[in-house]
Amino acid sequence: MDFNDTPSEAKFRAQVRAWLKQHATPKINGVAAKRKLPEAQQLQAAKHWQKKIYDAGWACITWPKAYGGRGGTQMELVIWREEVADYDELDGFFTIGHGMCGPALMAYATEEQKRHLLPRLASGEDVWCQLFSEPGAGSDVAALKTRADPCGNGWKVNGQKVWTSGAHFADYGIVLCRTDPTVPKHQGITFFFIDMKQEGVTAQPIKQADGGAHFNEVFFNDAEIPDIQRLGEVGGGWKGALTVLMSERMAVGSLQATGFPELLSLVQRLPLEDGFAIDNAAVADKLADWYVKHAGLKHTNSRILSAISRGAPPGPEASIGKLVAAPMNQDINSYAVQLLGMNGMVTDPELAEKQAHFQKEMLFAPGIRLAGGTDEVMRNIIAEQVLGMPQDKRDDKDVPFNEVPVGV
Amino acid sequence: MNFEFSEDQNMIREQARGFLAKHASSEKVREILDTERRYDESLWQGIAELGWTAAAIPEAYGGLALGHLSLCVIAEELGRSLAPVPFSSSIYQVAEALLDAGTEAQKQTCLPKLATGEWIGTFACSEGNTDPLETQTVYRDGRLYGTKRPVTDGDIADIAIVTATIENQGSNSSELTLFLVHLDSAGVERQPISSLDPTRASALLSFNGVKAEPLGATGTGAAIVNRVWNRAAVLLAFEQLGGAQACLEMSRQYAMDRFAFGRPIASLQAIKHKLADMYTAIELLRSNALYAAWALSVDDDELPLAAATARVAGIQTYYQASKENMQTHGGMGFTWEFDCHLHYRRAHELALCVGNESHWKRRMVAALKETRNGF
Numbered sequence: 081m082d083f084n085d086t087p088s089e090a091k092f093r094a095q096v097r098a099w100l101k102q103h104a105t106p107k108i109n110g111v112a113a114k115r116k117l118p119e120a121q122q123l124q125a126a127k128h129w130q131k132k133i134y135d136a137g138w139a140c141i142t143w144p145k146a147y148g149g150r151g152g153t154q155m156e157l158v159i160w161r162e163e164v165a166d167y168d169e170l171d172g173f174f175t176i177g178h179g180m181c182g183p184a185l186m187a188y189a190t191e192e193q194k195r196h197l198l199p200r201l202a203s204g205e206d207v208w209c210q211l212f213s214e215p216g217a218g219s220d221v222a223a224l225k226t227r228a229d230p231c232g233n234g235w236k237v238n239g240q241k242v243w244t245s246g247a248h249f250a251d252y253g254i255v256l257c258r259t260d261p262t263v264p265k266h267q268g269i270t271f272f273f274i275d276m277k278q279e280g281v282t283a284q285p286i287k288q289a290d291g292g293a294h295f296n297e298v299f300f301n302d303a304e305i306p307d308i309q310r311l312g313e314v315g316g317g318w319k320g321a322l323t324v325l326m327s328e329r330m331a332v333g334s335l336q337a338t339g340f341p342e343l344l345s346l347v348q349r350l351p352l353e354d355g356f357a358i359d360n361a362a363v364a365d366k367l368a369d370w371y372v373k374h375a376g377l378k379h380t381n382s383r384i385l386s387a388i389s390r391g392a393p394p395g396p397e398a399s400i401g402k403l404v405a406a407p408m409n410q411d412i413n414s415y416a417v418q419l420l421g422m423n424g425m426v427t428d429p430e431l432a433e434k435q436a437h438f439q440k441e442m443l444f445a446p447g448i449r450l451a452g453g454t455d456e457v458m459r460n461i462i463a464e465q466v467l468g469m470p471q472d473k474r475d476d477k478d479v480p481f482n483e484v485p486v487g488v
Numbered sequence: 489m490n491f492e493f494s495e496d497q498n499m500i501r502e503q504a505r506g507f508l509a510k511h512a513s514s515e516k517v518r519e520i521l522d523t524e525r526r527y528d529e530s531l532w533q534g535i536a537e538l539g540w541t542a543a544a545i546p547e548a549y550g551g552l553a554l555g556h557l558s559l560c561v562i563a564e565e566l567g568r569s570l571a572p573v574p575f576s577s578s579i580y581q582v583a584e585a586l587l588d589a590g591t592e593a594q595k596q597t598c599l600p601k602l603a604t605g606e607w608i609g610t611f612a613c614s615e616g617n618t619d620p621l622e623t624q625t626v627y628r629d630g631r632l633y634g635t636k637r638p639v640t641d642g643d644i645a646d647i648a649i650v651t652a653t654i655e656n657q658g659s660n661s662s663e664l665t666l667f668l669v670h671l672d673s674a675g676v677e678r679q680p681i682s683s684l685d686p687t688r689a690s691a692l693l694s695f696n697g698v699k700a701e702p703l704g705a706t707g708t709g710a711a712i713v714n715r716v717w718n719r720a721a722v723l724l725a726f727e728q729l730g731g732a733q734a735c736l737e738m739s740r741q742y743a744m745d746r747f748a749f750g751r752p753i754a755s756l757q758a759i760k761h762k763l764a765d766m767y768t769a770i771e772l773l774r775s776n777a778l779y780a781a782w783a784l785s786v787d788d789d790e791l792p793l794a795a796a797t798a799r800v801a802g803i804q805t806y807y808q809a810s811k812e813n814m815q816t817h818g819g820m821g822f823t824w825e826f827d828c829h830l831h832y833r834r835a836h837e838l839a840l841c842v843g844n845e846s847h848w849k850r851r852m853v854a855a856l857k858e859t860r861n862g863f
């Protein structure tokens with residue numbers, strides 16, 4: 081047992097380190113300053129950085145070279161991510177595009193489309209978004225109602241998507257539409273990609289509970305999609321969607337934030353009535369509970385990487401990450417805010433502890449428990465797909481979609 | 489990155505699981521549960537013949553020197569099976585303490601006999617106080633005076649390691665020293681006592697002027713116990729992992745077979761989510777235990793933190809899995825006849841045997857304060 085790179089991994093890591101040292105922006109006192117810029121400036125910085133790594137051959141490491149990638153291994157991608165995390169660079173704007181939209185194109189687009197679109201996506205020239213959720217279809221995304229009706233050489237789209245992250249600046253999106261409402265829900269869905277800047281598509285940012293506005297309502301008004309932008313068979317969209325959702329839920333090799341390191345550093349310097357917080361028995365008890373989970377996730381990640389390193393798919397343990405990290409991140413940040421006493425109320429970054437890091441994280445945390453599969457949906461997935469327990473009883477099974485009862 | 493058991497270790501696991509399925513089956517375990525027998529002698533002999541007791545003992549002392557990773561794999565299977573044997577006392581604690589602090593002569597005398605299973609060792613520290621190291625037992629003029637309880641496997645053991653303070657001309661130092669005692673010596677009195685887990689022997693041991701020799705230097709007892717418990721904690725975490733995994737598998741099987749409201753209870757979301765939570769906690773424990781196994785196998789500086797983390801995860805997770813297993817079984821889970829309560833009992837027994845959850849949380853946080861590693 082060891083935690084070492086193989087010789088070829090070590091060589092790759094050394095190359096990455098050397099390049100980053102020369103070209104990436106270092107964090108100052110561990111602070112990633114670019115994350116604090118206004119969104120438009122962040123996007124600009126992210127695009128600039130993405131172009132730079134693309135030109136140097138580091139973008140989309142696992143993609144084929146012909147599509148703008150590096151033709152590298154999954155493990156090399158992991159190594160890149162580990163190394164770049166030490167720098168003040170932004171990659172969040174491309175997570176959906178590189179993690180979900182690119183693979184969907186790779187599986188279903190024409191060769192010409194792939195050669196045209198994938199390098200633009202890899203280089204950061206285009207930003208993509210994922211248009212799945214709707215007002216009446218989230219966890220049950222197959223209940224979506226946005227329609228695509230045949231028209232001429234293509235399709236005419238009408239309806240509404242919601243919670244679409246980044247739609248307001250995206251160039252393209254992958255979108256699920258209903259093409260046949262007379263068959264049971266999974267059978268009547270078709271998968272497309274769409275030009276977000278075209279006529280008939282409007283993105284309207286939604287102000288979130290945390291005060292930001294990164295996700296959108298997207299309205300389609302007779303928006304036309306040429307048939308050539310169809311991904312997969314007519315009525316075969318659910319299969320494509322599943323591939324995309326699985327890669328979202330099992331994003332491997334990247335640790336989800338638990339909030340633990342920041343809490344530990346806080347309690348080591350925060351004075352309470354009777355000494356530093358870490359020396360308070362009640363605080364220490366909570367800290368220990370959380371460290372068990374934090375360390376457990378970190379070492380689970382090492383198990384996953386061991387599989388990837390020998391070229392195997394990760395085991396089912398890869399499905400626990402989000403379910404453990406997201407609620408814990410919420411509880412930890414809420415606890416940190418509580419520990420701060422009345423000061424915990426303050427969100428002014430000039431006055432608040434760690435520039436209001438804990439308050440911001442606490443306010444955003446509920447969204448992380450929802451996005452990309454809620455806690456409850458993750459538990460269903462573990463029970464059904466890992467433990468092999470039966471699916472829930474479903475009242476819409478085998479019922480034509482247009483006869484399924486609907487609520488709010 | 490190679491953070492997995494090796495093929496050889498997995499083969500040991502296969503062999504162990506097969507052997508224990510036959511020789512430590514539920515029926516076999518119940519022969520100890522429901523009788524006056526204190527442990528399963530023939531199972532113990534079988535285990536020794538397979539070399540498990542010798543696995544992590546160096547060749548110079550009659551061991552197989554397979555290393556601690558192999559021992560972890562064996563521990564996991566022992567925990568899964570609820571084997572009624574004194575393995576943890578004899579191997580995780582006594583053999584480890586001898587290796588840590590024994591003189592060459594002590595090691596030569598005891599370790600080969602522990603390796604073959606001919607001798608059983610026990611670790612006698614508790615005197616019925618919440619702090620297992622609070623000690624009234626004294627050592628005076630080469631002899632031990634005091635009473636220990638509970639002593640796991642105390643009534644079946646051949647040798648004991650005993651915590652005591654040394655009394656010199658009436659003055660008593662508060663520092664602990666360890667002593668090695670042959671339990672057939674004059675002045676030893678033993679009395680079986682009933683405990684939460686009747687598949688494991690428990691006893692009261694009195695020492696009325698019993699000849700004993702120090703193990704390790706004067707005053708080093710607490711430090712040795714600390715080191716030995718760091719090691720035992722890792723191995724016990726694997727027993728807890730095996731036990732918790734067994735609970736999850738029992739729950740799943742029962743939920744698939746049991747029908748309510750015209751459908752398997754496994755299709756009810758409250759049951760599914762309960763089992764998903766068990767699975768999640770077990771995988772976190774598995775990962776923590778594996779990391780601690782690595783730290784144990786190379787004696788890394790991280791061992792104190794890794795061991796404490798694995799221990800707390802083991803205590804919490806086995807408890808969770810064993811209680812929710814009973815819940816999943818409904819009324820059947822509350823019968824003596826079903827095995828659910830055996831895990832529930834074992835979970836509590838294991839949670840207490842080398843310091844309880846709050847003891848280990850304190851150790852964890854102390855280690856967190858020291859560690860220079862990133863998180």
Ligand SMILES: Cc1cc2nc3c(=O)[nH]c(=O)nc-3n(C[C@H](O)[C@H](O)[C@H](O)COP(=O)(O)OP(=O)(O)OC[C@H]3O[C@@H](n4cnc5c(N)ncnc54)[C@H](O)[C@@H]3O)c2cc1C
Pocket residue numbers: 209210211212213215216217218219220242243244245246295446447448450451452453454455456457460472
């Ligand atoms: C920050 C953020 C970013 C997002 N970005 C995107 C994006 O880019 N693209 C996109 O398409 N979507 C996006 N989403 C949407 C997200 O995928 C959905 O919010 C999520 O799937 C839940 O769907 P819902 O909001 O309709 O809630 P619902 O599905 O209505 O859920 C409401 C509650 O019911 C529970 N529930 C639902 N079904 C079950 C079940 N079967 N068993 C048990 N409980 C159940 C849920 O767990 C939840 O607690 C984003 C969401 C957030 C918060």
